[in-house]
Amino acid sequence: MSPGDHDVLEPPGGHAPPGGTGEPVLVVEGLGKRFGDHEVLRSVDLRVNRGQVLALIGPSGSGKTTALRCLNGLERPDTGTVRVGSDVAVDFATGASRTQVAALRDRSAMVFQHYNLFPHKTVLENVLEGPVVVQRRPRAEVTAEALELLARVGLAEKRDAYPFELSGGQQQRVGIVRALALRPTLLLFDEPTSALDPELVGDVLGLIKELADEGWTMVIVTHELQFAREVAHEVVFIDEGAVVERGHPDQVLRAPHEERTRQFVQRLLHPF
Numbered sequence: 001m002s003p004g005d006h007d008v009l010e011p012p013g014g015h016a017p018p019g020g021t022g023e024p025v026l027v028v029e030g031l032g033k034r035f036g037d038h039e040v041l042r043s044v045d046l047r048v049n050r051g052q053v054l055a056l057i058g059p060s061g062s063g064k065t066t067a068l069r070c071l072n073g074l075e076r077p078d079t080g081t082v083r084v085g086s087d088v089a090v091d092f093a094t095g096a097s098r099t100q101v102a103a104l105r106d107r108s109a110m111v112f113q114h115y116n117l118f119p120h121k122t123v124l125e126n127v128l129e130g131p132v133v134v135q136r137r138p139r140a141e142v143t144a145e146a147l148e149l150l151a152r153v154g155l156a157e158k159r160d161a162y163p164f165e166l167s168g169g170q171q172q173r174v175g176i177v178r179a180l181a182l183r184p185t186l187l188l189f190d191e192p193t194s195a196l197d198p199e200l201v202g203d204v205l206g207l208i209k210e211l212a213d214e215g216w217t218m219v220i221v222t223h224e225l226q227f228a229r230e231v232a233h234e235v236v237f238i239d240e241g242a243v244v245e246r247g248h249p250d251q252v253l254r255a256p257h258e259e260r261t262r263q264f265v266q267r268l269l270h271p272f
């Protein structure tokens, strides 16, 4: 590979050391969002350094998905700034332009709860859609990368299959490949295993853990607390749209300072 080429199997900038670097990839300040009278996000701050994983946890309806969608430009916050990498900084309070929001979307890639694959497109076409149609990169180059990524997740032979021919776990692996093919600076996961049958959950979590070990920078919304403890460098607990507690996974998940965090963690660990 010549200098400047991008190895699609590696995170941008190469593998980060364990624990990440000190270089910020995502800096979010004062993120606020209302849907009508409902204040869904209240001045949320987040920071993730290169090679780090942030796990965002919280009760249903606390604003986790909305926060991710704001980071990805799929939703427009009313206030706050979002910086991704060294060259994209969007201040929503002063009215972000379409070009700025598009730049934000270009830097991060989202893996959705329900896979969101195009049902009428093959696996390969699903992976090519973003890089070729949206990013306008050369089809031949992207196809080679997509096949490499599909091989990595054990789906090379499914390139011409349609989503309905795949298991949920396989569909979600395609969802992850589709995100990686965008060469994102930041990967966003929205409860990536919540739609899966229990026996397929470990398969997808294992793949995400591998990516984390390789130094991909990620924000993961999850209810899988054991997984969050193993993979995340920081856990952020939000409730009613506001950050209640943040810290090392062992502290937040085993010895939380806040009563609301303790109750939430207990409910997830002991639902009955």
Ligand SMILES: Nc1ncnc2c1ncn2[C@@H]1O[C@H](COP(=O)(O)OP(=O)(O)OP(=O)(O)O)[C@@H](O)[C@H]1O
Binding pocket: 035, 040, 058, 059, 060, 061, 062, 063, 064, 065, 066, 067
């Ligand atoms: N497009 C929308 N229009 C109106 N209200 C919305 C919209 N999207 C989300 N909401 C509301 O915002 C609140 C937060 O929703 P969000 O999906 O972000 O929560 P969540 O923490 O991800 O929940 P869950 O764990 O159940 O997925 C909810 O009350 C939801 O009904």
